[in-house]
Amino acid sequence: MDESRIYLTHLECSVCGKQHAANVEQHLCSCGGILLARYDLAAVASDVPRDRIAARPWYAGLWRYSELLPVAPADRVTLGEGATPLLPLDWLGQELGMDAWLKDEGLNPTGAFKARGAAVGVSRAKALGARTIALPTAGNAGAAWAAYGARAGVPVIVAMPKDAPPLTQQEVALYGARLHLVDGLISDAGRWVAEGVAREGWYDASTFKEPYRLEGKKTLGLEIAEQLGWQTPDVILYPTGGGVGLLGLWKAFAELRELGWIASDRPAPRLVAVQAAGCAPVVRAWESGADTTAFWEGAQTIAAGLRVPGPLAGALMLRVLRETRGTAIAIEDEAIAQAMSELAGHGFWVCPEGAALLPAVRRLRASNWIRAGESVVLLNTGSGLVYPDVTPPNGAVVI
Amino acid sequence: MDESRIYLTHLECSVCGKQHAANVEQHLCSCGGILLARYDLAAVASDVPRDRIAARPWYAGLWRYSELLPVAPADRVTLGEGATPLLPLDWLGQELGMDAWLKDEGLNPTGAFKARGAAVGVSRAKALGARTIALPTAGNAGAAWAAYGARAGVPVIVAMPKDAPPLTQQEVALYGARLHLVDGLISDAGRWVAEGVAREGWYDASTFKEPYRLEGKKTLGLEIAEQLGWQTPDVILYPTGGGVGLLGLWKAFAELRELGWIASDRPAPRLVAVQAAGCAPVVRAWESGADTTAFWEGAQTIAAGLRVPGPLAGALMLRVLRETRGTAIAIEDEAIAQAMSELAGHGFWVCPEGAALLPAVRRLRASNWIRAGESVVLLNTGSGLVYPDVTPPNGAVVI
Numbered sequence: 001m002d003e004s005r006i007y008l009t010h011l012e013c014s015v016c017g018k019q020h021a022a023n024v025e026q027h028l029c030s031c032g033g034i035l036l037a038r039y040d041l042a043a044v045a046s047d048v049p050r051d052r053i054a055a056r057p058w059y060a061g062l063w064r065y066s067e068l069l070p071v072a073p074a075d076r077v078t079l080g081e082g083a084t085p086l087l088p089l090d091w092l093g094q095e096l097g098m099d100a101w102l103k104d105e106g107l108n109p110t111g112a113f114k115a116r117g118a119a120v121g122v123s124r125a126k127a128l129g130a131r132t133i134a135l136p137t138a139g140n141a142g143a144a145w146a147a148y149g150a151r152a153g154v155p156v157i158v159a160m161p162k163d164a165p166p167l168t169q170q171e172v173a174l175y176g177a178r179l180h181l182v183d184g185l186i187s188d189a190g191r192w193v194a195e196g197v198a199r200e201g202w203y204d205a206s207t208f209k210e211p212y213r214l215e216g217k218k219t220l221g222l223e224i225a226e227q228l229g230w231q232t233p234d235v236i237l238y239p240t241g242g243g244v245g246l247l248g249l250w251k252a253f254a255e256l257r258e259l260g261w262i263a264s265d266r267p268a269p270r271l272v273a274v275q276a277a278g279c280a281p282v283v284r285a286w287e288s289g290a291d292t293t294a295f296w297e298g299a300q301t302i303a304a305g306l307r308v309p310g311p312l313a314g315a316l317m318l319r320v321l322r323e324t325r326g327t328a329i330a331i332e333d334e335a336i337a338q339a340m341s342e343l344a345g346h347g348f349w350v351c352p353e354g355a356a357l358l359p360a361v362r363r364l365r366a367s368n369w370i371r372a373g374e375s376v377v378l379l380n381t382g383s384g385l386v387y388p389d390v391t392p393p394n395g396a397v398v399i
Numbered sequence: 400m401d402e403s404r405i406y407l408t409h410l411e412c413s414v415c416g417k418q419h420a421a422n423v424e425q426h427l428c429s430c431g432g433i434l435l436a437r438y439d440l441a442a443v444a445s446d447v448p449r450d451r452i453a454a455r456p457w458y459a460g461l462w463r464y465s466e467l468l469p470v471a472p473a474d475r476v477t478l479g480e481g482a483t484p485l486l487p488l489d490w491l492g493q494e495l496g497m498d499a500w501l502k503d504e505g506l507n508p509t510g511a512f513k514a515r516g517a518a519v520g521v522s523r524a525k526a527l528g529a530r531t532i533a534l535p536t537a538g539n540a541g542a543a544w545a546a547y548g549a550r551a552g553v554p555v556i557v558a559m560p561k562d563a564p565p566l567t568q569q570e571v572a573l574y575g576a577r578l579h580l581v582d583g584l585i586s587d588a589g590r591w592v593a594e595g596v597a598r599e600g601w602y603d604a605s606t607f608k609e610p611y612r613l614e615g616k617k618t619l620g621l622e623i624a625e626q627l628g629w630q631t632p633d634v635i636l637y638p639t640g641g642g643v644g645l646l647g648l649w650k651a652f653a654e655l656r657e658l659g660w661i662a663s664d665r666p667a668p669r670l671v672a673v674q675a676a677g678c679a680p681v682v683r684a685w686e687s688g689a690d691t692t693a694f695w696e697g698a699q700t701i702a703a704g705l706r707v708p709g710p711l712a713g714a715l716m717l718r719v720l721r722e723t724r725g726t727a728i729a730i731e732d733e734a735i736a737q738a739m740s741e742l743a744g745h746g747f748w749v750c751p752e753g754a755a756l757l758p759a760v761r762r763l764r765a766s767n768w769i770r771a772g773e774s775v776v777l778l779n780t781g782s783g784l785v786y787p788d789v790t791p792p793n794g795a796v797v798i
Contacts, residue, residue, distance in 0.1 A: 058457030058482050059626050079746055080486055080503055083457050085479025104479055107506050110748075111784050151746030157798070167787055174743040174783075178798050227458050344573040347478055347550030349509075384573075385510050385784040388566055399556070399577050 007044050008070040011035040011211050014316055022070065025128045027209045034313055035211040036251070037070055041258045044068070050230065050261045058083060062116055062219040068255060070215055071120060075127040077152040079109035081119045082219055086227040086377070091346060092358075096365045099375040101233070102348065103224060106383030110171070112351070113220065113381045114144035117244055120216030121205055122148035130154060130203035134196055136189030138241060139305035139353075140386050143168050145205060146177035157202060159189035165304050165387055185299055187310050207242040208312045214251065217244045221252025224377055230262050233269050234374035237360055239353035239381055240273035240282055240328075241308040243317045249379075250320045269377075271326040273317060274360040276301035278333060279309055282317055286328035291315060302333045302390045303352035305381065327369060335359040340384065351387055354380030406443050407469040410434040410610050413715055421469065424527045426608045433712055434610040435650070436469055440657045443467070449629065449660045457482060461515055461618040467654060469614055470519060474526040476551040478508035480518045481618055485626040485776070490745060491757075495764045498774040500632070501747065502623060505782030509570070511750070512619065512780045513543035516643055519615030520604055521547035529553060529602035533595055535588030537640060538704035538752075539785050542567050544604060545576035556601065558588035564703050564786055584698060586709050606641040607711045613650065616643045620651025623776055629661050632668050633773035636759055638752035638780055639672035639681055639727075640707040642716045648778075649719045668776075670725040672716060673759040675700035677732060678708055681716055685727035690714055701732045701789045702751035704780065726768060734758040739783065750786055753779030 011020040015033030020026050022037065029035055044067045056064040062082025063069065084107045089100040105113035122145065125133055134157040135145055142158035149156030156177040160169065161184060172179050182188045190206055197204040204210060225232060232253060238246050253268045273282045279299035285292065293314030299307050311317065321328060339358035343350050357378040364370045410419040414432030419425050421436065428434055443466045455463040461481025465472065483506045488499040504512035521544065524532055533556040534544055541557035548555030555576040559568065560583060571578050581587045589605055596603040603609060624631060631652060637645050652667040672681045678698035684691065692713030698706050710716065720727060738757035742749050756777040763769045 054456070055454065057453070057626075058463075059484055059622075061484065064457075078484075078486065080484025080506055083482065085458055085460065085477075087477065087479055104508075107479055107508065109503075109506065109746075111510070111782065147746045147748070149746075150744055167784075170787070171748065173797075174740070174748060175746065176744045180798050223458075227456075341573070345549055345575045347508075347546045347548075347574065349546070349570065349573060383510065383784070385566075385782070388569070388787060398572075399579050 004073050005067070006070065006072055007039040007067050008037055009040050010038050012038050025130070025203065026211060027204050034208045034316060037211050037215050039068060039255070041255060045259045054226065062119065062216065065219055065222050068218070068222065069120060070212055071123045071127065075123050077123040077126060077148055078119060079115065079147060079151055081108050081115040082223065084108060084223070086224060089346070096362065097372045098365065098370060100361070101375070101377045103220065103377055103379045104348070105379070105381050106350065106385070110140060110144045110147050111383040111386045112140045112144065113217070113245060114141045116216040116219055117141070117213035118144035118148040118216070121145070121210060121213040122152050122154065124212040125203050125205065125210065126152045126154050132157060132200070132202045133205050134193050134202035135205040136160065136186050136193045137164070138186040138307045139164065140168055140382060143171035143175070146172045146175035149177060150175045157196070159192050161185055161189060165389060167386065167388060186308055207244060214244055214248055217248030218252045220245060220379065221249040222256065225253070225256055225262055232262055232266055233377045235272060235370055235376045236269045236379060237272040237274055237357045237376065238379045239303070239306060239356050240275050240317065241306045241353070242311050243273070243282070243313045245379065245381065246271055246273055246317055247313060247320060250324060268324050271320060271324045272360065272364065273321060273326070273328040274356050275328065275330050276303045276306040276333065276336070276356065277330040279307050280330035281309060281311065281314060283328040283330040285314065285318055286321060291318065293318070303336060303356060304387070305351070305353045306356070327364070329360050329363060331356040331359050348380070349384035350380045351382040351384055352390055354378070354382065403472050405469065405471055406438040406466050407436055408439050409437050411437050424529070424602065425610060426603050433607045433715060436610050436614050438467060438654070440654060444658045453625065461518065461615065464618055464621050467617070467621065468519060469611055470522040470526065474522050476522040476525060476547055477518060478514065478546060478550055480507050480514040481622065483507060483622070485623060488745070495761065496771045497764065497769060499760070500774070500776045502619065502776055502778045503747070504778065504780050505749065505784070509539060509543045509546050510782040510785045511539045511543065512616070512644060513540045515615040515618055516540070516612035517543035517547040517615070520544070520609060520612040521551050521553065523611040524602050524604065524609070525551045525553050531556060531599070531601045532604050533592050533601035534604040535559065535585050535592045536563070537585040537706045538563065539567055539781060542570035542574070545571045545574035548576060549574045556595065558591050560584055560588060564788060566785065566787060585707055606643060613643055613647055616647030617651045619644060619778065620648040621655065624652070624655055624661055631661055631665055632776045634671060634769055634775045635668045635778060636671040636673055636756045636775065637778045638702070638705060638755050639674050639716065640705045640752070641710050642672070642681070642712045644778065644780065645670055645672055645716055646712060646719060649723060667723050670719060670723045671759065671763065672720060672725070672727040673755050674727065674729045675702045675705040675732065675735070675755065676729045678706050679729035680708060680710065680713060682727040682729040684713065684717055685720060690717065692717070702735060702755060703786070704750070704752045705755070726763070728759050728762060730755040730758050747779070748783035749779045750781040750783055751789055753777070753781065
């Protein structure tokens with residue numbers, strides 16, 4: 001079996017369906033739509049038995065799923081990303097009468113799930129000849145892309161709000177990336193990047209403005225399926241800012257079903273977009289039945305990664321929630337801080353984005369949207385170490 | 400194959416050889432010697448082909464080596480520890496004319512290799528009926544034991560220097576452990592713990608005062624061997640404070656050889672104890688040919704985990720360095736800070752302890768102690784995220 005074979009065939013616009021060549025740099029479709037990577041899944045299904053994936057060494061991380069990724073082995077830029085644990089939360093399962101799991105993405109390079117997207121995105125950008133990679137960020141994606149750029153030897157430029165977490169700013173500089181601070185939000189940082197892309201020819205790695213970050217995030221869903229013995233959980237809760245992970249989960253389970261690696265008679269997991277009450281454009285659009293998101297004015301939350309007021313993939317996220325029979329829910333900062341304390345009391349110091357999932361799952365269970373006996377995965381996107389400034393004091397007992 | 404079988408047979412004193420029962424709580428030997436866990440390795444060798452280990456799922460983490468651990472599956476307390484990457488450092492290998500690898504232990508719960516020892520130590524303590532676990536710490540072991548105690552539902556008491564990293568103090572409290580700050584060093588914290596152990600009956604989890612933390616750290620060596628295709632590297636550099644990882648590596652390769660899982664005609668890796676110039680009791684003893692370490696007065700370094708002035712295992716560490724034909728070397732704080740910047744420029748934000756390995760490997764190669772073409776593993780014990788206060792500014796380029 002030739003593990004170096006790339007099954008990527010083309011890119012497909014998620015809006016108009018137009019096909020684009022995958023062997024040259026591509027960003028958005030001419031219609032403005034987001035491009036999705038497409039593979040020869042029939043060939044993968046015929047060439048690769050599912051058990052061959054299981055037999056691959058653990059230390060290959062997310063690259064164990066090489067046939068579903070757009071990167072040749074020689075082009076991989078790796079810091080050891082992926083292969084994170086899926087841990088049972090017995091106490092929560094007992095409280096709510098269901099099976100509860102935590103997928104802990106804090107155990108990644110740079111302490112967050114952003115490493116998956118950056119590993120695949122930087123690998124592919126380098127292979128396509130990118131000379132300078134630029135991106136805006138609300139939180140820790142900037143640190144991840146800076147780290148992988150450093151590993152790859154490709155210069156990175158990161159633009160972020162000047163009130164983004166200080167540690168993230170420090171990290172970007174430490175990895176040797178150039179840092180641009182804007183007096184505004186990720187949307188303002190994005191405008192600054194767009195100008196530089198047009199003027200300087202930077203490789204635009206803004207969320208969804210290149211198709212490969214999504215492929216890295218997709219491995220989240222592949223791992224969850226494998227960790228559950230190639231079963232699908234009933235529900236996955238995901239803290240939603242730009243939405244790359246949400247779409248990655250959707251794409252993962254769609255590809256797994258087409259491959260026949262998961263049962264085709266079982267529905268895809270119902271995906272839940274969990275947002276902060278201070279920046280909830282997806283929740284507002286979902287509740288009003290809108291087809292796309294409207295810009296959220298005055299975005300503010302302690303969960304920096306959720307402060308994305310105008311996500312490019314707004315319409316696509318809403319489509320994914322409809323297709324998977326999911327939902328969207330907003331959580332207040334006070335409840336997020338309380339959940340950080342509570343989860344730490346069970347051994348998990350999660351980031352505020354991940355903490356938002358705990359009150360969310362309780363509310364969805366209370367309303368019986370999640371039913372008794374269902375299996376539910378909370379996707380914690382990062383470690384609390386990434387946000388030391390928003391740690392609740394948690395009543396230190398000094399003796 | 401019954402994966403629930405425990406092959407642990409007894410505990411053996413590393414000084415006098417006396418055997419102790421392993422099915423009850425044990426700490427030091429009556430002679431004061433450190434106890435080592437012993438297994439029925441002949442039975443393991445006959446029951447478990449090496450390939451069965453490789454076939455176990457990646458998401459079992461360090462528990463993949465269950466037959467070499469003292470914990471029954473039902474007793475495991477896990478946060479997803481172990482199974483960390485071993486990454487080639489091509490730039491360093493080319494510079495020095497050798498094969499260079501980084502074992503990155505930052506990808507563990509609590510961001511450091513301490514999770515391995517805490518996972519196995521807390522699992523075993525709980526199984527043996529411990530009601531309160533107490534330990535002193537110089538750095539991040541306290542956070543790890545607090546986290547695993549929280550996961551296990553066993554109360555933890557941590558004593559540490561009041562000038563230990565603020566983030567570590569915050570973490571211990573966040574996980575709900577009780578915190579005692581001493582105006583002194585880890586040795587002073589250790590005296591306070593010893594008093595409480597005698598007075599209150601706490602389970603003493605001080606470094607080497609229980610035999611199972613070492614078993615968790617041992618998995619470092621098991622993983623390195625497996626990741627190199629069951630080959631032994633020529634040299635492993637280890638940042639040495641209390642020395643649990645150093646002894647764990649030694650024990651791992653000894654057991655692997657006895658099992659026949661690595662070639663018996665190849666020597667064990669030469670182990671290098673890397674210390675901070677401001678606290679180098681092992682280096683001083685090694686250079687003077689002493690049989691044990693002397694207390695290091697006025698210990699001070701930015702690498703908090705290396706500030707262990709009177710390690711309990713001093714004599715045993717020196718024996719290990721002799722047996723493996725290793726060495727010991729001290730690195731100044733300025734060189735540590737520079738190495739943090741340099742490694743970040745290659746994508747790795749490591750802790751100061753891990754950064755010390757970079758100048759160490761260069762000096763050992765320059766003196767030809769490491770020879771051309773040898774394979775060398777740098778064991779980075781944790782993420783830089785654990786020590787945001789000691790991050791070098793690294794010339795932020797703000798544009």
